[in-house]
Amino acid sequence: MTAINGTWRNWARTESVTPVRVERPTTIGAVQRAVVGAARAGLRVKAVGAGHSFTAIAVATGVLLDLDDLTGIVGVDRDRGRVTLLAGTRLFQLPKLLRPHGLALANMGDIDRQSISGAISTGTHGTGTAFGGIATQVVGLTLVTADGELLRIDEEENSELLPAAALGLGALGVIVEVTLQCVPAFVLEAVERPIPMNEVLEAIDDHVDGSDHFEFYWFPGTGTAVTKTNTRADGSVARRPLPAAQSFVDDTLMANGVYRVTCAVGAVIPAVVPTVNRLAERLWSNRDFSDHSHEVFVAKRTVRFREMEYAIPAADVPEVLRAIDDLIQERGWRISFPVEVRFAAADDLWLSTATGRATGYIAVHRYFRENHTEYFEAVEEIMNQHAGRPHWGKLHTQDAASLAQLYPRHGDFAALRDRLDPERRFTNAYLDRVLGA
Numbered sequence: 001m002t003a004i005n006g007t008w009r010n011w012a013r014t015e016s017v018t019p020v021r022v023e024r025p026t027t028i029g030a031v032q033r034a035v036v037g038a039a040r041a042g043l044r045v046k047a048v049g050a051g052h053s054f055t056a057i058a059v060a061t062g063v064l065l066d067l068d069d070l071t072g073i074v075g076v077d078r079d080r081g082r083v084t085l086l087a088g089t090r091l092f093q094l095p096k097l098l099r100p101h102g103l104a105l106a107n108m109g110d111i112d113r114q115s116i117s118g119a120i121s122t123g124t125h126g127t128g129t130a131f132g133g134i135a136t137q138v139v140g141l142t143l144v145t146a147d148g149e150l151l152r153i154d155e156e157e158n159s160e161l162l163p164a165a166a167l168g169l170g171a172l173g174v175i176v177e178v179t180l181q182c183v184p185a186f187v188l189e190a191v192e193r194p195i196p197m198n199e200v201l202e203a204i205d206d207h208v209d210g211s212d213h214f215e216f217y218w219f220p221g222t223g224t225a226v227t228k229t230n231t232r233a234d235g236s237v238a239r240r241p242l243p244a245a246q247s248f249v250d251d252t253l254m255a256n257g258v259y260r261v262t263c264a265v266g267a268v269i270p271a272v273v274p275t276v277n278r279l280a281e282r283l284w285s286n287r288d289f290s291d292h293s294h295e296v297f298v299a300k301r302t303v304r305f306r307e308m309e310y311a312i313p314a315a316d317v318p319e320v321l322r323a324i325d326d327l328i329q330e331r332g333w334r335i336s337f338p339v340e341v342r343f344a345a346a347d348d349l350w351l352s353t354a355t356g357r358a359t360g361y362i363a364v365h366r367y368f369r370e371n372h373t374e375y376f377e378a379v380e381e382i383m384n385q386h387a388g389r390p391h392w393g394k395l396h397t398q399d400a401a402s403l404a405q406l407y408p409r410h411g412d413f414a415a416l417r418d419r420l421d422p423e424r425r426f427t428n429a430y431l432d433r434v435l436g437a
């Protein structure tokens, strides 16, 4: 989150707002008072995390609740490997917090800047055909509801609400505590290889089902997929981390620094983009290393971009990628950012993009100084033909009517929102669009 002169901006610079006021509660009681105070003043109230959503989901026009002072561990259940965190805790704080307890998150996405509450509320996910997104690791949470009361939701209390509240878009109340089911700390063995795209697509099931965490990046205009295959190993095995110097050169100087310059040039001179893509393809390939899970899951992203990501049936991934390739060639577009492809297990969270089906995720990106609209809208049309569900935190044009067709429990979620937030204390324009006013 960036606040300059009281104006909040998201990371991608797609949204900004000057809220009526910003509150930074340091206790759960202060969150309750902030919600009651907002109601008395007739204002809406919204908790924001790290502002890493590309959509307007976190835009707070009334009271913006900044939970950066509400962080850390509340309690640990060592027998069950569960940890309860305050809602503003950032993912990058977790390794240090979990290490003394020998625990780790079962799976993570590409970065760790997000707050735990923001990450679960939008369905943030990584890759791995046997693994769900971070919200599937939630076994309990505590909400401050619209009347300022605390509502505990877990296996013992209000358990029927957990599949809705664990991934609630910030629409049901302010999360103040999150209980996560963790796993024993583990090591990931990483193998990164460039492989011809056709070979990857022809053997996609072998890649996806034959490994714990498989994903690939495809730079449009090249026939190569940069594959990443991560295998889980016991936390006690010897690690072969990337030397600090190589990590700095690979991730900071090359993958981000050189890339920043070439993207900027590509935005002005599109003809250089294919060369840039071939360079990027080489920079990101051919590494073998192993390290603590979070060091392997997470990368740095310092070049700003815009993103749209759709969840489709996993079996449709090859067909959709070929359609995107045809589209880009037909239109003659020069796209400097890769298409990212990931996988996840089916889950039963009402608004999860993977609800009820084994899922493939396809994400398209554009450098933030380029116009993304035409590319994203054309790709979105392809996704629509495959019952694609958009990531709640990434750009898309769906609304409540179209989303109701895609989520069997969309109506149930809307009814729960009516019950918990009848006056729409927690809404904003984005939530009204995707859930109904």
Ligand SMILES: Cc1cc2nc3c(=O)[nH]c(=O)nc-3n(C[C@H](O)[C@H](O)[C@H](O)COP(=O)(O)OP(=O)(O)OC[C@H]3O[C@@H](n4cnc5c(N)ncnc54)[C@H](O)[C@@H]3O)c2cc1C
Binding pocket: 011, 012, 046, 047, 048, 049, 050, 051, 052, 053, 054, 057, 058, 067, 087, 088, 108, 109, 110, 111, 113, 114, 115, 116, 117, 118, 119, 120, 121, 122, 123, 124, 125, 126, 169, 170, 171, 173, 174, 175, 176, 301, 391, 393, 394
């Ligand atoms: C560079 C980059 C990389 C990314 N990589 C991935 C990835 O690998 N996988 C993936 O799935 N996504 C990814 N994302 C998307 C990102 O994970 C989500 O948008 C996530 O929500 C951002 O978390 P945040 O803390 O910034 O939340 P915000 O964007 O600040 O908020 C998101 C939502 O959560 C709500 N919220 C926040 N805190 C609370 C609370 N305490 N109570 C109730 N509601 C709350 C907000 O009101 C809002 O509705 C990426 C985004 C960026 C910019």
